[in-house]
Amino acid sequence: MLNNALFTVDYSEMVIVKDIDFYSLCEHHLLPFFGKCHVAYIPSNKVIGLSKVPRLVDVFARRLQVQERLTSQIADTIREKITPLGVAVVMEATHLCMSMRGVEKQNSFAVTSAMHGAFRNNARTRMEFLELIKLRSAVPGVRDSAPATYACMAED
Ligand SMILES: [Zn+2]
Numbered sequence: 725m726l727n728n729a730l731f732t733v734d735y736s737e738m739v740i741v742k743d744i745d746f747y748s749l750c751e752h753h754l755l756p757f758f759g760k761c762h763v764a765y766i767p768s769n770k771v772i773g774l775s776k777v778p779r780l781v782d783v784f785a786r787r788l789q790v791q792e793r794l795t796s797q798i799a800d801t802i803r804e805k806i807t808p809l810g811v812a813v814v815m816e817a818t819h820l821c822m823s824m825r826g827v828e829k830q831n832s833f834a835v836t837s838a839m840h841g842a843f844r845n846n847a848r849t850r851m852e853f854l855e856l857i858k859l860r861s862a863v864p865g866v867r868d869s870a871p872a873t874y875a876c877m878a879e880d
Contacts, residue, residue: 738849740764741777742857750821751788757834759817762857763798766842766849770806791817791836799838810842812853 742762750757761781765772772780784797799813814837822834842849 738764738766738852738856739771739774740853740856741774744778744781746781746785746794746815746817748785748787748789748791748794748817750819751790753821754788755819755821755824757789757791757817757819757821759815759833761798761816762814762853763802763812764843764853764856765802765806765811766809768807768809770808772802772806791815791819791834795836796838799840803840808841810844810846810849811838811840812843812850813838814854814857 740763742760742764744761744763745758746761747756747758749755763777763781780801781798784794784801795813795815799811802808802811802813814835816833816835818833839850843853844850
């Protein structure tokens with residue numbers, strides 16, 4: 725799907741596309757979850773056109789999803805297409821299925837991440853990325869929210 729959007733470059737600075745709005749449906753409850761997606765990667769010799777990153781997020785979000793899987797599908801696709809030195813995807817979402825079941829309000833907000841390569845191995849690279857996206861989970865309370873799948877799949 726990205727075949728016309730790949731370019732060859734000779735730099736290896738972090739490429740970041742943040743605050744991508746996404747809207748998806750939770751496959752367990754068929755209820756919406758939506759929020760922001762942040763994507764970063766460090767090219768080895770190919771980059772993806774910046775406008776194509778939100779489109780990629782959209783393609784996977786349009787299916788019935790689980791937030792964790794959606795997060796890793798985006799990261800895995802970027803890995804497969806351009807073999808970067810590192811890729812990171814963070815998604816912050818509000819799950820209606822969680823709020824409707826009366827889960828505490830702050831816990832209906834879930835953060836998931838997929839970190840590969842330099843973002844996994846190098847704490848400074850990871851911190852730089854998290855700094856750049858100013859993750860809302862740095863706000864007290866949200867950091868302690870339940871993992872999305874756990875919260876979403878838990879039956880009353
Ligand atoms: Zn759900």
